[in-house]
Amino acid sequence: DSGVTQTPKHLITATGQRVTLRCSPRSGDLSVYWYQQSLDQGLQFLIQYYNGEERAKGNILERFSAQQFPDLHSELNLSSLELGDSALYFCASSVGGQGGTGNTIYFGEGSWLTVV
């Protein structure tokens, strides 16, 4: 158990709908990250928040948005869903916000999203 908690674990929704994925980081971690894992794209970094502020942005679509709240939990909002958005969405957390310093990132078990 990494200590990163994600809900829901599984979600099935229709095209055009909007969903919200929730993440609680490990105790004491200030950074939250969102990754998407799909068969064709592999593991893709979406976005990072550090202590409530956006710190780094990856291949996140405009239809997607995220935020980190004062209690440090984070939400990923996915709207106007398409079939291609079906994927496993990981949340991860780390103590610091800086890369390359061995700042270890710990992953949750993911939220499986199926768009039908």
Add this chain to the structure above:
Amino acid sequence: GNSVTQMEGPVTLSEEAFLTINCTYTATGYPSLFWYVQYPGEGLQLLLKATKADDKGSNKGFEATYRKETTSFHLEKGSVQVSDSAVYFCALSDRRLTGGGNKLTFGTGTQLKVEL
């Protein structure tokens, strides 16, 4: 930009065989290197890491040495078990990421199957 290249899978071995999964990287800065493992139906777990050249990361019998001269971080285990069957991801994190954020760049993953 940064990139990670892993050997293609699946890799199928008999129990107690020696394992090597090759990983090479391209980075503009001074990356930290990681191996993550994903067991069937589960999230990503950190297996081991190395933060500077010549460091050796080790955990659960797995080892990898950070080789700057060959830009490699190959994963090895002397005697695999059926329970090691999983997908293994090599990843890097670069401290020179613009804006000071953190981002893991992943390889495509290598599936390992260990048979009795």
